[in-house]
Amino acid sequence: MTKALDKATADALRAQEKAWEANEVAGFLKKAGETKPAFFTLGDFPVKRTYTAADIADTPLEDIGLPGQYPFTRGPYPTMYRSRNWTMRQIAGFGTAEDTNKRFKFLIAQGQTGISTDFDMPTLMGYDSDHPMSEGEVGREGVAIDTFADMEMMLEGIDLEKISVSLTINPSAWILLAMYICLAEKRGYDLNKISGTVQADILKEFMAQKEFIFPIEPSVRIVRDIITYSAKNLKRYNPINISGYHISEAGSSPLQEAAFTMCNLITYVDEVLKTGIKVDEFAPRLAFFFVCQADFFEEIAKFRALRRVYAKIMKERFGATNPESMRLRFHCQTAAASLTKPQYMNNVMRTSNQALAAVLGGCQSLHTNGYDEAFAIPTEDAMRMALRTQQVIADETNVTQVVDPLGGSYYVESLTTEYEKRIFEIIDEVEKNGGVIKLINDGWFQRHIADFAYETALRKESGEKPCIGVNKYVDGTPDPKIHTHPYDYSTAERQISRTNEVRKNRDNKKHEELLKQLLVVAKDPNQNIMPVSIELIRNGATMGDLVETLKTIWGSYRESPVF
Amino acid sequence: MSQPIRVLLAKVGLDGHDRGVKIVARTLRDAGMDVIYTGLHRTPDEVVNAAVQEDVDILGVSLLSGVQLTVFPKIFKLLEEKGSKDLIIVAGGVMPDEDAEAIKKMGVAEVLLQDTPPAQLVANLKRLVSERGPR
Amino acid sequence: MGEYVPSQDLLPRIDRGETVAIGRLITRAEGDVPEARDALANVYKRSGKAHVIGITGVPGSGKSTLVAAMTAKLVASGKRVGVIAVDPSSPYSGGSILGDRIRMTELANNPNVYIRSMATHGEMGGVARSTLATADILDVAGFDVIIIETVGVGQDEVEIVKASHTTVVVSAPGLGDDIQAIKAGVLEIADMHLVSKCDRPDANKTLTDLKQMLTLNAAKIAQSAWRTPVIGVSSLTGMGLDEFIAALEGHRKISVSSEGDKRRLEIAAFRLEKTAKRMLLEEFDKATGSARAELAHRLSRKEGDPYSFALDLVRSVTQ
């Protein structure tokens, strides 16, 4: 372990800083005080007036390292954006598969390099479009997918070998993955060559986003099945996108986001290892998804710390030997919760700053939010502007020329190390108290998130947390009228008629048999749920067929909310 | 001693975003109100039945999935069938201005969107109850 | 917007089972609105058909889930069920967040079920008065079984369940203290003990511990026709629920017989005392307001002593 500074130099530097505080700073403060008695990051970390080399004297140089080298603090790859920019991956989806297919093609024509699918609430929750719970929601917040026919239509004419597809879906993720596999097979792709990602991170749903169907144990088992199946059959596919984003959107601090996500990672890896598969066989395809919030340097430090923490967990705790298993790769999205309705055009600047921090933090793909998202789902115009924001950063600012340009910043390095330390502390605390699943049942994570969310609301109210246009620089001028994305009320009808068509034309006898088989597989935790699910989908099953069948044995999850 | 204001908070529809509704629940409790929370994914009939049985002063419906124009007409129809005459209905969440106007026309007393300061929320609800008068 | 409907006018509508009217009279009973007292008196006299069951247990022991599961069973057998779910108020703000309903959503649309949430409001004996008045209202509205769920901590909550016809104490595995009833001081008041969550492997230990504890205590328990059973249940799988419901019915039979006379008298005495004390306090506040301020001034100038001044105040109300 090499220290950045030897003790004598560090002490001398600290003495110099003390003297500076006593002379220059004190003298200045007498003339004009500072705006606040103490300064904090948005995530509540105290910050000093300035940072010196002494502040990173205790960080081993090996922990900082070089890009593409363990522990990957400075980036997962050695050349980063000098070789290839991050994937500009705007999430999209609404209406029927046809509607979304058009939007995808529009975005690709605009220079987008990956796609990410937003599903409507019924699809996310495992309901068919004609289920009573789906009323009014079909194709509204995302695209409606009931059957393989929908999936086929949605990705019609899109080259899956060039454009990687991310499926942003959780409790019903395995069904969408089954559809994707059926599509790849039908188009004759080599399954071990197709890339893409499915979110399938159920633990954060119980903690934060609250999209769940089954109780925790069977839900985690499904995730395990997705990961092990993919490790054997879809070698280039990311079978999970372990996500902090939604934890943050539910109101957590950036530290909680980072730490809870790492706790979830550990839980999944433990579950998969129990099946007997080796860590290096699946860990290289574990992917992550984080938010980029407003506190510029804090977010960069968070990303850098996460890479370091992940590398250490995989190597030291799980004994990974393949460096691919230790490289944290992440998708990033700017913070939707930071967007405001008043003076909504300010959202463009907010998003731009957050996007820049994501890039300086070394993300692998990025979604920038539309300025109109505090109203409804984004319009084409807002999406174009959001994509252009990324393109301006990529092509005009030159921040992409140097890998980890903030590496070596006393402040950023010191905050990175602080984040690392605190993340490990929280991981320890969670384990000491019984682990993720027990603590979800106890409402522990939920309570921590709710507390930070409530505090944030109070800070916004008091003005301690400024929010331009909301609690500061509020002006009376009305905002230009916004045209929100319209909802087409014929969507449900169009969607349901295709679903009925599929139901009519399938081999119903085989369908019933397969559903019975699904129950047999589900009841035996040693079996994998993917193969029979793929069979069902290929034979024309709807999502609801699978979900409702499984509910008969697994039941539904009902949360005990904490406040 | 006057009774605390009773509020039923409901998440209607399939979205599970409960950050806002939880902040509201805490804010109202801390302002001395009795808050009944129905949990996620409720249907209009469940919400109306609960509101009537609980005889709340205020029914607060939070939704972020855009279903306001499907949900509120149902709620008002059900309330009429039940013969509930003085329930105050407020909406919260994310919705376009046109929709907020539309549901106000149907009888929603107030649309409290994201970023409504807690103190203002409390003041608004207290005002609505005092305008209604004793019941 | 709304107009005030006189409480007497609500009565025929309550008899017809109109939810809006039932809900409103309960609100007035809870608020102890003087205008409603005559109507409530009428209700009291006509009540007495329903079986009132009090269920208590530490937080998280599975009471609400159990209430939902047993209610579903009772309703399926043709009963109409009223549920009164009591949660504590915040000691800081006096407000509350009442979440028991979340566990009972399957019942939300059932016309034979009425669920009412209530906060304790930290007023001594207040909640006992409101829950019992609410039970009367539900009784005359035609509900056959009325279940009162309270958290088994605090004097008030224990009093409520004591004032019901059948008192059920729930213990759960895995909540730390093995026999939570002891800690909560409610071991003795139980007419039956339930161990919830018996789908869990650790439930067996809780069951055995509890049974053992009851044998040790048996000496203290007076001879009666009723033997306090210990029943293991799971609201998830439905295990033990039939046995539980049969036990409830068995206890109801005993409580309506002459064995139940003593209990009925105790409940009446309890209610009389609570109501009288409440009225007395009200009278005291009304009658002594100005005199109190005056006496306080004099007391602070040491023109008298607290004992004799207080006695003067009390006498001014009681004479």
Ligand SMILES: Nc1nc2c(ncn2[C@@H]2O[C@H](COP(=O)(O)OP(=O)(O)OP(=O)(O)O)[C@@H](O)[C@H]2O)c(=O)[nH]1
């Ligand atoms: N395994 C299992 N869990 C149960 C059962 N009944 C309840 N639970 C769980 O226990 C927790 C608490 O259940 P509740 O019904 O809310 O308990 P409660 O006693 O009403 O809680 P409070 O009202 O907060 O005092 C929940 O997470 C339930 O899912 C059961 O029969 N089996």
Ligand SMILES: [Mg+2]
């Ligand atoms: Mg409860």
